[in-house]
Amino acid sequence: MKRALMFLPVLVAVAFGLFLYSGLGKDPQELDSALIGKPVPAFELQDLENPGRTLTPSVFQGQVSLLNVWGTWCPACRDEHEDLVWLAEEKGIPIIGLNYKDNRDAAVRWLRDLGNPYQLTLFDPQGSFGFDLGVYGAPETYIIDKQGIVRYRHVGVVNPQVWEEELEPVVRRYQEEGS
Numbered sequence: 001m002k003r004a005l006m007f008l009p010v011l012v013a014v015a016f017g018l019f020l021y022s023g024l025g026k027d028p029q030e031l032d033s034a035l036i037g038k039p040v041p042a043f044e045l046q047d048l049e050n051p052g053r054t055l056t057p058s059v060f061q062g063q064v065s066l067l068n069v070w071g072t073w074c075p076a077c078r079d080e081h082e083d084l085v086w087l088a089e090e091k092g093i094p095i096i097g098l099n100y101k102d103n104r105d106a107a108v109r110w111l112r113d114l115g116n117p118y119q120l121t122l123f124d125p126q127g128s129f130g131f132d133l134g135v136y137g138a139p140e141t142y143i144i145d146k147q148g149i150v151r152y153r154h155v156g157v158v159n160p161q162v163w164e165e166e167l168e169p170v171v172r173r174y175q176e177e178g179s
Contacts, residue, residue: 083160
């Protein structure tokens with residue numbers, strides 16, 4: 001019995017080493033999403049700027065769009081905001097905002113002061129829809145196809161390089177499908 005206990009620390013160290021080794025070479029920005037290939041989860045949320053208007057997954061029907069998760073409390077969201085405005089205004093990319101775990105007045109002020117790249121903004125103050133999406137944090141951006149199916153997830157800031165290398169090819173592919 002004593003002999004078996006002597007090898008226990010070695011076995012634990014080997015197991016821990018194998019666990020760490022399995023993570024080598026993986027991009028920490030790449031988080032798998034169980035929603036890829038599935039419809040956007042059901043929701044009924046208020047429009048950020050028009051609280052009397054209830055929004056549902058139908059907002060994703062008929063166009064390929066980006067769903068951008070953001071909050072005024074998120075420094076990286078501020079970093080990407082100008083690039084989202086550029087995508088909406090210069091590239092004509094439809095972007096739906098998901099204001100996540102935020103204060104309505106602060107979020108409305110943010111959009112008024114920094115510009116509003118969003119066709120509309122879902123207001124998710126408790127983070128319930130974000131939870132259903134599997135949001136890890138903000139910013140996150142999803143590509144939703146014309147049928148409301150989640151096709152891609154990007155965790156982190158969207159900038160021109162991310163747009164050109166990651167998002168634009170996927171958006172173009174789904175824009176061309178069924179057109």
